[in-house]
Amino acid sequence: MLEARNIHKAYGSVEVLKGVDLTVQEGEIVSIVGSSGAGKSSLLHILGTLDQPDQGEVMLHHTKVTGMGARQLSAFRNQYIGFVFQFHHLLPEFNSLENVCIPGWIAKRPKKEVENRAEDLLKRLGLGHRIDHKPSALSGGEQQRVAVARALINNPRIVFADEPTGNLDSSNARDLHELFFQLRKELNQTFLIVTHNEELAQMSDRVVHMKDGKIV
C-alpha cells in the first residue's frame, strides 16, 4: 500500500528527515512514535502527499505520488486517502452530517448512500445525538470525531492520522481505536498513525520508532 524510499527533508538548514525508508502492507495498522521534534509529523505529511520530499520517492497504492501535479494529486487524495489531524477545519455553516458527507459529494457518490454511511460512522463514534449540530455547538472532542468520520466517508484505502486521540478522553479514544480496527477488518483499510498514546501504539501491528529524522 505504501512504499517510501530514502526520504530527505530540510527546513532551511535544519535537516528534519535523513533518509527514511518505510513499507506498509495493505490492511496494516502502523504507529509512528518518537520524541518531540523527531520528524514524525513531517514524515506523515510527506507520505500523505501533503508535502514533497527534497529527495526520495513515495509510492501509494502502486502509484508514484512524488512529483504528481496538483490536480491529479487532489483527485488521488479524494479517492484513496483519509486524513485525521488535530486541526480539523470543519465548515462552520454545515452540521455534523453535512460536514461528514462533503468528501462523498465531491466524489459524486449517490447522495443517499453517502448520507447513510455518514450517519453510520457518526453513530459508531458516539455522535448519533449530534448529527444536526453545527461545529460551534460541539465540544472539541466531538468536533474531532466528526472530522474522523469525514476522513473515513469515502472508504479511503489508507488513513493518515496525526495524534488522532490527542484531545479525546480515554473512553472516546478507545472507541476511536476500536473503529480503526473494525474498519480494517471490514474493509482491509491501512492506517498510519503518529501517536503518543501508549495503548494505541501497543494495539498496532507494528510500531515504528523515530529519532532525529531517522527510523531506528
Ligand SMILES: Nc1ncnc2c1ncn2[C@@H]1O[C@H](COP(=O)(O)OP(=O)(O)OP(=O)(O)O)[C@@H](O)[C@H]1O
Ligand atoms: N514548516 C516548517 N518549517 C521549519 N521547521 C519545521 C517545519 N515543520 C517542522 N519543522 C521542524 O522540524 C522538526 C521536526 O518536526 P515534526 O513536527 O516533524 O516533529 P514531530 O516528531 O512530529 O514532533 P511532535 O511530537 O512535537 O509533534 C522540528 O524541529 C520542527 O521545529
